[in-house]
Amino acid sequence: GGDSPVEGRMNGISGDEKSRRGGGQKKRLQVPKTNTGNRKGKMTRINTFPAALNRKQADPRWDESVDNFAQRIRELRVAAQNLVTLNIEPNTSKLCPHKYSCVQNCFYKGLFRSFAAGYLFKSLLAFFSALLRGKLGKKHHTLEDIFRGKDALQFGQFVGIMSFVYKAVLCSLRRYFRSNSPKYHAIAGFVAGSAIVFDDPSRRSSIALYCIVRAIADLLANLKASKKLPPVPHGDAIVFTLSQVPIIYSFVKCPQLMSRGYYKWIQKMGDVTSEGLRRSTRSRISDSMHRLPGEKWEPCEYHAHEPSCAAYNAKDWFRGLGRAIPIYLPVHILPTLLFTPGKIVKNPKRFVKQKLENILRSAVFLTTYQFNTKSTQCFLRNLIHDDPSWISVAAGLSSGTSIFLEHPKRRTELTLYVLPRALEVCANYIIRFHSSSDGMIQKSVPLLSLLGFQTSLAIWMGIQAVPEFTEMNGLNRSGLRAVFGSKH
Structure with a gap:
């Protein structure tokens, strides 16, 4: 069964030498155990570790830890x-x-x-x-x-x-x-x-x-x-209405407090120009939120082409429908296209009918929103021939009541949209008018943004892991599932 001398020489090693080497490889350095309890002749490996490091004998769990670690590496x-x-x-x-x-x-x-x-x-x-x-x-x-x-x-x-x-x-x-x-x-x-x-x-x-x-x-x-918190009737409508106070105040009196994109959006929906709004409600000769001493009050200039405020606002309610419908087309259609396109394929007729109804109802809400804002602003400033800040606050409260025209299921979503905008205005107001000279608040914004996002993700993932917590906004749930999947 072994190699022949010829085969051994072909490999560069003689058969006898290879046999001797093979025999030597089988030998292991062993010594008899000193423990008299062991059977005679039983051999063991020499322990080259000092007694203090011989954890194997001191703690039997050492073997398991080492084996587990090695298994994890593999x-x-x-x-x-x-x-x-x-x-x-x-x-x-x-x-x-x-x-x-x-x-x-x-x-x-x-x-x-x-x-x-x-x-x-x-x-x-x-x-x-x-x-x-x-x-x-x-x-x-x-x-x-x-x-x-x-x-x-x-x-x-x-x-x-x-x-x-x-x-x-x-x-x-x-x-x-x-x-x-x-x-x-x-x-x-x-x-x-x-x-x-x-x-x-x-x-x-x-x-x-x-x-x-x-x-x-x-x-x-x-x-x-x-049932760990009591329900608040119409809580979403109340929060929505209160959120309009800083938003409309900023739009009328201090546009710098809101994002430029959001300001342009309200401006487009309300069909007003920046210059017309400024000349109507603020100083004409400076960037001040109020008219300077000596500046004369003037009628509403943002609708100078229609002298009567009542006639302008009534006609503009219908024109506002045309401005609102293109805004709500993507709002109502995109979520279905992106997250649940199967609903369109399954029943396209029902999808079209439902979306048209929702778009029209939302358009009625939005044009009423801008109608209430401008009507309140026009009525009060013409009543007292002045433009104090409380008029824009009243206009905000009036605009917020239009939320009751929207579908009840949409009210929470709208509230979740405007509340961050209102908080952003409040934060910018504090930074602009009440921050310290060292700019500590401005410097802390990036850190607060990071902590805020981390906290929101912790809340969401914790909610999903609690069996009795089944309530979650549909858009939030779809977004989290798209990002993280359904099984973590």
Whole structure:
């Protein structure tokens, strides 16, 4: 059965020498155990570790810890290899509900899939918005700008990293503590929220403000549903109405307090010009919010072509319908196109009928909103021949009552839209008129935005992990599912 001398010489080693080497390889350095309790002749390896380091004898759990660590290293190496070769590795952890292994789930369902979801969402949102507003193909709205621009790629990067970090932290906490708890979801969400630093800095504050308001609203809804908080009748309408006070005040008296885009949107919907509004309600010769001594009060100049305020506002209510319908086309259609397109295919006739009714009802609400604002402003300033700040406050309260014309299911969504705008105005008011000279408030805005977004994500992920918490805004739930998936 051994090599012949010829074969051995061909290999450069004689048969006898190879035999001697092979025999030498089988020998191991062994000594008899000194323990007299062992059977005679039983051999053991020489222990070259000092007694103080011989943890194996001191603590039997040492073996298990070393073996577990080595096993984890082997699993990670195999998982990395499978990740590169696209081999599907099934999940073996009973604590994690996802289909693939934790490593593959972090990369496939987290980084890669969520990046694609974020990129597609941002690019398709820009595409359909430009299409419905008639701006597709124009400057900054070409197909190349939309699908190959930095904006969609940066947003996808932010979403992908956020999902990856969330899944990695959550799986690590489960494995480390060998349990599953809603607090692990909340912790993972808070850590993952730090990924917002990868998004465009110009929109971080807005995203954080919107998310924290919506997350707190979901938390309050669940607390009310579980009877831990008493319900407030028409609470959404009350908050909406109160939110209009700082918004209309800023629009009329100090436009610098609100974002330029939102100011332009209200201006377009109300069909008023900046100059006409300024000459009607503020100083004509300075940037002051009030007329200077000696400046004469004048009738409303933003509708100088229609001297009668009552006639102008009545006619403008109908014209406002035409301005509101294009605004609400994407609002009512885009969410279905992006999140649940199957509903359109399943019953297109019902979809069209329902959306037309919703768009018309929302348009009636919005044109009444601007009608109430301008009518109140016109009536009070003509009554006292002056423009104090309280008139814009009254106009805000009057405009807010129009929310009762909107569908009850839409009222909460509208409140969640305007409340961050109102808070933004209040924050800018404090920064502009009441901040210290060292600019401490301004410097803390980026940190507050980061903490706000992290907190909102912690609230959302914690809510989803609590079985008795089933209340969540439909848009919030769809967005979270699109980013993080249904099984974490």
